[in-house]
Amino acid sequence: MSSPLNSARAAAPPETIAVVGTGAVGAALAAWLARAGHRVMACSRSAPERPVVVIDDGDGPRAYPVRWHAAPAQVESTADWVFVATKLPHTPAAAKWLSALVGPSTRIVAAQNGVDHRERFAELTDAPVVPALVYFIAERLAVGSVRVRHLDRGDLVLPDDENGRLAARLCNESGIVAETEPDFTTQAWRKLLINAAANPLTVLTGRRLEVLREPSVAELVLALLDETVWVGRTAGARFDASSASEALAWLRALDPDGTSSMLQDRENNRGLEHEGLTGTVVRLARQHGIPTPVSDTVLALLRGLSTSPAGSSR
Numbered sequence: 001m002s003s004p005l006n007s008a009r010a011a012a013p014p015e016t017i018a019v020v021g022t023g024a025v026g027a028a029l030a031a032w033l034a035r036a037g038h039r040v041m042a043c044s045r046s047a048p049e050r051p052v053v054v055i056d057d058g059d060g061p062r063a064y065p066v067r068w069h070a071a072p073a074q075v076e077s078t079a080d081w082v083f084v085a086t087k088l089p090h091t092p093a094a095a096k097w098l099s100a101l102v103g104p105s106t107r108i109v110a111a112q113n114g115v116d117h118r119e120r121f122a123e124l125t126d127a128p129v130v131p132a133l134v135y136f137i138a139e140r141l142a143v144g145s146v147r148v149r150h151l152d153r154g155d156l157v158l159p160d161d162e163n164g165r166l167a168a169r170l171c172n173e174s175g176i177v178a179e180t181e182p183d184f185t186t187q188a189w190r191k192l193l194i195n196a197a198a199n200p201l202t203v204l205t206g207r208r209l210e211v212l213r214e215p216s217v218a219e220l221v222l223a224l225l226d227e228t229v230w231v232g233r234t235a236g237a238r239f240d241a242s243s244a245s246e247a248l249a250w251l252r253a254l255d256p257d258g259t260s261s262m263l264q265d266r267e268n269n270r271g272l273e274h275e276g277l278t279g280t281v282v283r284l285a286r287q288h289g290i291p292t293p294v295s296d297t298v299l300a301l302l303r304g305l306s307t308s309p310a311g312s313s314r
Contacts, residue, residue: 014038015170018079019066020097022046022053024138024264025111026085027146029176031055033083034064036174041079042066043097048144056147068144072096078103081170082127085111087265088120088276095124102127109167111156113195113261114276115188115235130167131184133157133191137258140268149258157191159184189228189237193247195277196228197221199262200298203272203305208263210256220294222248227292231281234288266305274302 014037019030022044031053034040042053047068054063069075079101084094091112098108108129110117117131134156137149156171158164160180171178181187198209201221205211212221225244233239262272278299285292 015080016077017041018043018075018082018097018101020044020082020084020094020101021086021090022144023085023087024140024146024261025134026083027053027140027144028055028136028138028148029083029085029111030066031062031064031146032176033174034066035062038174040064040066041069041075041101042144043069043072043075043101045070046143048142052144054141054145056141058148058150061145072100075100079106081107081109081167083109083111084121087261087271088112088114088273089271091120092124098125098127107163107167109158113191113273114280115185115192116280117188128163130158130163131188132167133187135191137255138261139259140264149255151254154179157181157184157187183238185235186232186237186239189232189235189239190243190247192232192277192280193225193228193243194251196281196295197224197247198251199260200224200274200278200302202260202263203266204298204301206263206266208256209251209254209258209260212251212254213256218248218252221251223294224298227285227290227295228281230290231285231288231292234290235284272302272306274299274306278302 016039017033018041019026020043022042030040030042047070051068052063052065054061082101086094102125106127108127109132110129111132111134118129121129135151135153136155139147154177156178158168158180160182164180168178168180211217225247229239229244265272278295281295282299
């Protein structure tokens with residue numbers, strides 16, 4: 001895959017784009033969009049010493065200028081696009097940012113985990129929301145600084161509807177490899193398959209993705225995947241008998257030194273996203289009377305971990 005930072009700059013005129021949440025994913029998006037020549041507002045309570053984002057996309061660290069805003073009151077204009085890259089528990093806190101950034105023609109790209117992107121923003125804004133599945137691995141190095149690893153597919157997957165296609169065009173013209181998918185429900189659940197296995201088990205073991213290659217852990221992963229596939233089918237995902245085993249093979253083929261977003265949160269004493277991942281599987285399973293004993297156990301452990309002193313959010 002070609003590096004987005006080596007791609008041509010945006011063919012269309014520069015747009016005003018806000019990125020709310022400048023953790024690993026948000027910093028990467030802000031860097032790529034600024035690299036393409038867009039006017040980027042980075043919206044986060046924390047800001048680096050210099051008004052830049054730094055990204056290492058495989059060719060060494062490079063810095064790109066952005067306008068940093070530490071509070072919604074500092075926002076001077078609305079944006080054409082708002083990319084929300086906050087963690088799931090922090091989505092409600094984005095409401096104040098959206099009230100300052102959203103104008104009559106603003107579109108929102110929700111670059112977050114989970115399968116209910118539009119639903120979680122319904123009470124926050126009337127602006128069109130484009131759900132985005134993130135398929136690059138971003139590791140936060142410091143405030144506004146990130147290292148990115150690309151996987152064997154595009155960086156973002158978006159729904160194949162009018163707003164999804166507009167967002168994909170913006171991304172691709174900016175060097176961010178974006179694909180549109182007609183069956184977005186299935187794709188969102190495929191991503192949840194990955195997140196509901198890799199995130200919890202890296203956190204609970206305190207190890208990187210290499211842990212998924214151990215036979216005993218792989219058995220546990222497959223059990224989680226089987227339960228998630230069953231629940232996903234009830235939600236409209238088109239899974240078949242091989243979906244769980246294919247997801248396991250994909251996970252075990254990842255760079256063993258890679259990390260997960262939830263493990264990074266745990267290591268940096270930030271709140272975990274388990275309620276939006278494993279919690280979603282368990283909640284929907286109970287609604288449909290589906291037994292999920294392995295997911296139930298993993299969720300209980302994650303809840304206990306998140307309330308321990310080392311796992312509490314700052």
